[in-house]
Amino acid sequence: ITVNVTDRDGARTEGVQWEDHESLMEALTRNKFPILATCGGNASCSTCHCYLGASAQTAGAKSPIGDEEEDVLDMLDDTRHEDSRLTCQVEWSEDLDGAEVTIAPEW
């Protein structure tokens, strides 16, 4: 599937490939977006934080926010929005084809 990614400077890239064996964080880092993923995908660093816009519900249905992710998102205060996710916790889903992903500001 592909997603459209808006970077921190507002630049939007369409058609970013997301392979079915990857988390969304892995797809973003493979495509060279500025996602540090310092914890390696363990829902503890928050550097993979993104907004999923209208697709947030679908993502949540497939990969609901777990306790660890909730704790980390809670610490983000101002930058946490309703559609915030740690992208390392968002699993590939056909339903997310064409989703709009916005990279959250740096903490």
Ligand code: FES
């Ligand atoms: Fe660290 Fe997602 S990579 S929280």
